[in-house]
Amino acid sequence: MPRRSLALAAVAFASATALAQSDPTWVEEVPFITTPDHVTLAMLELAQVRADDHLIDLGSGDGRIVITAAKRFGASGLGLEIVPDLVAKSERHARQAGVAERAQFRVQDLFEADLSPATVVTMYLLPDVNLKLRPRLLALAPGTRIVSHDWDLGDWAPDRTVTVEVPDKAVGREKLSRLHLWQVPAPVHGQWCAGASTLQIAQTFQRFEARLEATGSVRHAWSGRIRGKALPAPVGGAVRPALTWEGEALAVAAGAAGVPAGTRFVRC
Ligand SMILES: C[S@@+](CC[C@H](N)C(=O)[O-])C[C@H]1O[C@@H](n2cnc3c(N)ncnc32)[C@H](O)[C@@H]1O
CATH class of the missing domain: 2.40.128 (Lipocalin)
Structure with a gap:
């Protein structure tokens, strides 16, 4: 993303954070803002999610990414979310979608979780949170795919970036989402x-x-x-x-x- 757009989007996300502070589901680091359904699908397609994948969504909100991975692609998944009400909601949605066995949720700080079972990691967080997570993402099994909605991983350039139109996007001036894909490289240095x-x-x-x-x-x-x-x-x-x-x-x-x-x- 060009620096100016990134700054504008960050400001918009930050104002959404300010608005969200009146919301009981707001937590300090990242506010609860959902990835629209068609963007969720595009994220899972970008990661080429398959039935033998185990997806971990970092900050899973209402569970839509994990539930869609289970329902549309047959994958198993775990959503890590710090707000208990959102986890309860996610579990309810998973049951309604008939995928409660494959789509699981846990109230947990994403920085304290064991991410090693993941073959796919998804996230819609913030730039500084992504950067803080980067060493742990790089330490995942080589080949693990990581997809981030909007925010990149600093100078770890993505393997692929796609843009999806989002006409009713609630944050940022651009009515689009950028989705970035990385494949964890083997440590060969x-x-x-x-x-x-x-x-x-x-x-x-x-x-x-x-x-x-x-x-x-x-x-x-x-x-x-x-x-x-x-x-x-x-x-x-x-x-x-x-x-x-x-x-x-x-x-x-x-x-x-x-x-x-x-x-x-x-x-x-
Ligand atoms: C922007 S929302 C994304 C929700 C969902 N992944 C999506 O794309 O629709 C970020 C989520 O991260 C959660 N969150 C923020 N900090 C967290 C933390 N330290 N550990 C776990 N979840 C966290 C928030 O409560 C929020 O639901």
Whole structure:
């Protein structure tokens, strides 16, 4: 979002916060403002939610994101919400929608919750809250998808941003919502070895630069974008290895000169 629009939207969200202070469901950090239904659907489509996903909505309000993920996509989900009345309302809505078993809600501060079971995280919070959450989001399992309504994660650039028209949007001057998607990148920064071959990787969020010194004085240098556990080989130009993060090892999924497929690099 351009800085000026971001500032205006933040001011509008802040004025909504001021208005919301008279509301008993208002809490200190983020006010209760719902994501419209068509934007909820767009968020879930952006994350490509499937039946085998477990979605956690941070600050789940009236539960609509978790309930829609369960009803439309068959996913299981958990809504974390600090206002007890909103949790009770969410549970009622989940029962009415026939998805109470898959769509669950908990009264909990989102900063204190265990987010590790999530394969998808959704949020409609505020810029500073997003930034405070960022280290915990980056520590989630590689490949976890994160979708944020309107606010980004600072200099961790999204993998994709889409814009959805919202003619009756209650906050901001622009009658639209921006939805940002990130895939948590595998933590690959550092030095890795396989026999006499060494691989040095510099990582900034999902961007990486790799330098590989393989046996027989073969050298490769390339850069790219991490997609969850995968470090795909660049398309075109000299053949470079494609790598897959396996926790303890970086495995060569597609080989290149001096580094056959199946080579496993470990930290050294
Ligand atoms: C902007 S609303 C979004 C509601 C819902 N996710 C949606 O998109 O429709 C933010 C929600 O976060 C909740 N919230 C604020 N701070 C929280 C915290 N520390 N822990 C859990 N929930 C919180 C608020 O009560 C509110 O319901």
